[in-house]
Amino acid sequence: MFKKIFLAPLFKGNPITVLTLGICSALAVTVKLEPAMVMAASVTLVTGFASLIMSILRNTIPNRIRIIVQLVVIAALVIVVDQVLKAYAYDASKQLSIFVGLIITNCLIMGRIEAYALGNKPIPSLIDGLANGLGFGIVLTVVAFVRELIGSGTLFDIPVIPHSWYVANGGFYENNGLFILPPMALIVIGLVIWVQRSISKELIEKQ
Amino acid sequence: MENIINIFIKSIFIDNMIFAFFLGMCSYLAVSKTVKTATGLGIAILFVLLVTLPINYLLNKYILSAGALVWLSPQYASVDLSFLSFIMFIAVIASITQVVEMVIERFLPSLYTALGIFLPLIAVHCAIMGGSLFMQERGYATIGEATSFALGSGIGWFLAVVAIAAIREKLTYSHIPAPLRGLGISFIITGLMGLAFMSFMGISL
Numbered sequence: 001m002f003k004k005i006f007l008a009p010l011f012k013g014n015p016i017t018v019l020t021l022g023i024c025s026a027l028a029v030t031v032k033l034e035p036a037m038v039m040a041a042s043v044t045l046v047t048g049f050a051s052l053i054m055s056i057l058r059n060t061i062p063n064r065i066r067i068i069v070q071l072v073v074i075a076a077l078v079i080v081v082d083q084v085l086k087a088y089a090y091d092a093s094k095q096l097s098i099f100v101g102l103i104i105t106n107c108l109i110m111g112r113i114e115a116y117a118l119g120n121k122p123i124p125s126l127i128d129g130l131a132n133g134l135g136f137g138i139v140l141t142v143v144a145f146v147r148e149l150i151g152s153g154t155l156f157d158i159p160v161i162p163h164s165w166y167v168a169n170g171g172f173y174e175n176n177g178l179f180i181l182p183p184m185a186l187i188v189i190g191l192v193i194w195v196q197r198s199i200s201k202e203l204i205e206k207q
Numbered sequence: 208m209e210n211i212i213n214i215f216i217k218s219i220f221i222d223n224m225i226f227a228f229f230l231g232m233c234s235y236l237a238v239s240k241t242v243k244t245a246t247g248l249g250i251a252i253l254f255v256l257l258v259t260l261p262i263n264y265l266l267n268k269y270i271l272s273a274g275a276l277v278w279l280s281p282q283y284a285s286v287d288l289s290f291l292s293f294i295m296f297i298a299v300i301a302s303i304t305q306v307v308e309m310v311i312e313r314f315l316p317s318l319y320t321a322l323g324i325f326l327p328l329i330a331v332h333c334a335i336m337g338g339s340l341f342m343q344e345r346g347y348a349t350i351g352e353a354t355s356f357a358l359g360s361g362i363g364w365f366l367a368v369v370a371i372a373a374i375r376e377k378l379t380y381s382h383i384p385a386p387l388r389g390l391g392i393s394f395i396i397t398g399l400m401g402l403a404f405m406s407f408m409g410i411s412l
Binding site: 018 | 291298327338397
């Protein structure tokens, strides 16, 4: 049973490409692989533990004030993540700038709490949260991989295109600077959705 | 004054919340099926931004940032509460949204029913939290600058959501490859619109 909860969000129920949750804050960090992976890890942890905590508290919170309780729990977790990043990965934290804070308003976290954690036991909620974070991370990583490879010719800042290929060194290759621009993240995601829906036809939207 | 106008123009066109930072994408994709709902949510976002951002500015200036508590007593000069800013900002936004919701319900019932579920959800809208965080990060000098930034980004968000809604209404009649239908094509169109908005880059008054 846990296996099913864990595997569903990775592909068929992917939070970004199928449920359209959590796109807001994440895409601006996909220019390079490294910040994207840091972001994915932070979101995974926050989603998992926010789901766990809210699931433990689910029977004690009055329904009317649950949104603000959720926000406080999420904000507290994000502050922890932010302080840890500032202490141990200062460069990555500078690169992510305001987007660490925006994890609070990431609809993925709120969405999973509302849709799953408030109606289920703590352990499945934790797994659901972590798996959704990972599904989110996979899309982020794919987008960042494409953008960094084509846009800068590097992966994790290590050059992968042979040096002699570049026009400057008498070769034929030039990095496509278009992929560094923010709008290309959206177009790459659109293409990822296209590929995914061509593979599993049941996800295609009805007209 | 010149600076204020500059910030205003810049936040509408160059640093557009949607096309440059993808803030508020979830509700942007959710409400942009018809122009009518898009307009309603756009106005609500503009309004909440305009109220919350100056409040968060004052909060940041007089309570949260390093040495901000000096006005209470000089011995607090070394106090830095900026680690609390996430939780304070979101608390302000959530409570203001609640107040706005009650005011609209009491005095403008028709707008209230038109906005429906989107009104309470503004509390977790990325563009609003993002506005406050950008304000803090860029360190706007006066409350006038912060307010003009709020107005500019609100109008920018409004324009973007109404534009995509109009395009999506027309898309119903076009022939799109099946796997790209709906979500996929909306992403690609938003990307293309973002590229178009980038041609404003470098404008300053």
